[in-house]
Amino acid sequence: MSAVPIRSRLWRAFHQLGSPPYVYRLAGRLAPWLGTMSCVLLAVGAFWGLVLAPPDYLQGDSFRIIYIHVPSAYLSMGGYVLMAVAAAIGYIWRMKLAHGVAVCVAPLGAWFTALALITGGIWGKPTWGTYWEWGDARLMFELLLLFLFIGYMVLRMSFDERDKADRVSALLAVVGVVNVPIIHYSVEWWTTLHQGPTLIREGGPSITMDMLIPLLIMLAGFSLFFGWLLCKRLQGEILRRESRTRWVRNLAAEAAA
Amino acid sequence: MADIFICILKRDLRLAFRRWSELATPLIFFVIIASLFPLAASPDEAQLRSTGAAVLWMSALLSSLLALDGLFRADAEDGSMEQLILGPAPLGLVVLAKIVAHWSVSGVPLLVLAPVLALSFYLPLTALPGLVAALALATPTLSVLAAIGAALTVSLRAGGTIIGLLILPLTGPVLIFGTRATELAALGEPLAGPLYLLAALAVLSVSLGPVITAAAVRTALE
Numbered sequence: 001m002s003a004v005p006i007r008s009r010l011w012r013a014f015h016q017l018g019s020p021p022y023v024y025r026l027a028g029r030l031a032p033w034l035g036t037m038s039c040v041l042l043a044v045g046a047f048w049g050l051v052l053a054p055p056d057y058l059q060g061d062s063f064r065i066i067y068i069h070v071p072s073a074y075l076s077m078g079g080y081v082l083m084a085v086a087a088a089i090g091y092i093w094r095m096k097l098a099h100g101v102a103v104c105v106a107p108l109g110a111w112f113t114a115l116a117l118i119t120g121g122i123w124g125k126p127t128w129g130t131y132w133e134w135g136d137a138r139l140m141f142e143l144l145l146l147f148l149f150i151g152y153m154v155l156r157m158s159f160d161e162r163d164k165a166d167r168v169s170a171l172l173a174v175v176g177v178v179n180v181p182i183i184h185y186s187v188e189w190w191t192t193l194h195q196g197p198t199l200i201r202e203g204g205p206s207i208t209m210d211m212l213i214p215l216l217i218m219l220a221g222f223s224l225f226f227g228w229l230l231c232k233r234l235q236g237e238i239l240r241r242e243s244r245t246r247w248v249r250n251l252a253a254e255a256a257a
Numbered sequence: 258m259a260d261i262f263i264c265i266l267k268r269d270l271r272l273a274f275r276r277w278s279e280l281a282t283p284l285i286f287f288v289i290i291a292s293l294f295p296l297a298a299s300p301d302e303a304q305l306r307s308t309g310a311a312v313l314w315m316s317a318l319l320s321s322l323l324a325l326d327g328l329f330r331a332d333a334e335d336g337s338m339e340q341l342i343l344g345p346a347p348l349g350l351v352v353l354a355k356i357v358a359h360w361s362v363s364g365v366p367l368l369v370l371a372p373v374l375a376l377s378f379y380l381p382l383t384a385l386p387g388l389v390a391a392l393a394l395a396t397p398t399l400s401v402l403a404a405i406g407a408a409l410t411v412s413l414r415a416g417g418t419i420i421g422l423l424i425l426p427l428t429g430p431v432l433i434f435g436t437r438a439t440e441l442a443a444l445g446e447p448l449a450g451p452l453y454l455l456a457a458l459a460v461l462s463v464s465l466g467p468v469i470t471a472a473a474v475r476t477a478l479e
Contacts, residue, residue, distance in 0.1 A: 148427075158415065168412075168477055
């Protein structure tokens with residue numbers, strides 16, 4: 001086992017990821033697995049979190065929205081980073097499929113950002129006494145993240161040529177990435193209403209195992225769900241981008257037959 | 258290298274002063290927004306004193322966006338931007354010169370106008386140096402952000418309306434530290450903390466912004 005074959009195998013994998021028919025089939029093969037796994041994990045995590053986990057000593061049952069709120073907030077930021085990285089790869093290596101991934105992530109990320117904001121408001125009412133607090137940095141920057149997703153989509157739509165839309169909007173996605181660390185550290189830099197970090201902090205998670213395990217299951221389930229949606233969207237996006245090529249025509253002919 | 262920078266700076270400044278109506282519009286816009294605010298909210302002295310700083314910052318933000326809409330458009334339309342792209346000078350340097358030129362005709366007058374408006378909003382006289390220092394550190398960042406927006410939308414016909422949507426979400430940190438510095442200045446407390454952070458943002462944006470702006474201009478016109 002010398003280093004060269006592994007490297008060449010990696011290169012081959014990288015180049016295959018630039019091939020639309022290959023990625024179309026890959027996404028088609030992955031989607032059912034991701035879909036099934038995410039449904040199972042979400043069902044288990046939801047039952048465990050909503051029924052089996054003990055109520056919080058301070059917040060009672062209202063804390064249980066954590067099982068929706070934290071995964072969506074995590075996916076809103078993770079989604080933005082994924083979008084920006086895909087857009088950067090597309091810009092730097094002129095890889096059109098990477099732009100396709102960024103395009104597919106944007107609406108998903110926007111929806112998860114909206115979900116994080118809405119569930120946060122629902123959670124905030126019983127615990128903080130308010131749906132929304134203008135003075136809280138994390139809330140503000142999460143809202144700005146939603147605007148960044150929307151700005152990315154609007155900028156894309158205002159170009160007629162897809163190629164130019166890809167490359168120009170990629171730059172915006174990359175610039176907006178500065179927002180993500182600000183959201184993550186906002187609760188440490190400005191201690192206002194939103195609670196501090198629970199999972200990723202020095203000294204390990206500050207949450208009891210009974211509550212932590214269903215949260216981790218939900219995080220995994222949400223991530224796989226995101227991946228599932230991404231695969232389906234990516235297939236559609238590839239077909240749209242490649243609609244003039246022979247392999248898509250053959251595919252359509254097969255489907256019609 | 259420095260020759261090209263100075264050359265473009267001089268050219269843009271000369272062009273700006275020859276079309277002084279375009280130069281004055283954002284500044285008048287700034288004054289109008291700030292003076293309409295007491296009509297919309299309340300002319301009450303205590304309330305103006307507490308919200309005056311915020312009004313100044315919002316007006317500065319909006320007028321800096323307005324000012325930079327046309328930063329690359331005229332040059333892109335008459336083809337001189339393409340010549341600059343093809344030329345030997347690094348495009349980032351060219352873009353930086355254009356940003357500096359535009360900042361000196363849009364940001365610097367703001368530093369003069371803002372204290373006058375601040376006084377009319379009953380901000381104490383002692384708060385003015387802090388306000389000017391904060392604006393002096395914040396306006397370069399705002400100019401760079403607006404330049405990125407202008408470059409991203411340079412090839413669009415309806416570019417002006419989108420710039421705000423793209424760039425305003427990124428101005429959050431500037432606004433937070435800027436208003437914080439102004440509040441501290443009004444209370445007569447030390448304001449070095451937010452000023453340092455504004456300076457850090459300015460260094461970050463002035464060093465990285467032109468590179469991104471240049472990439473955006475090149476992409477939009479290729």
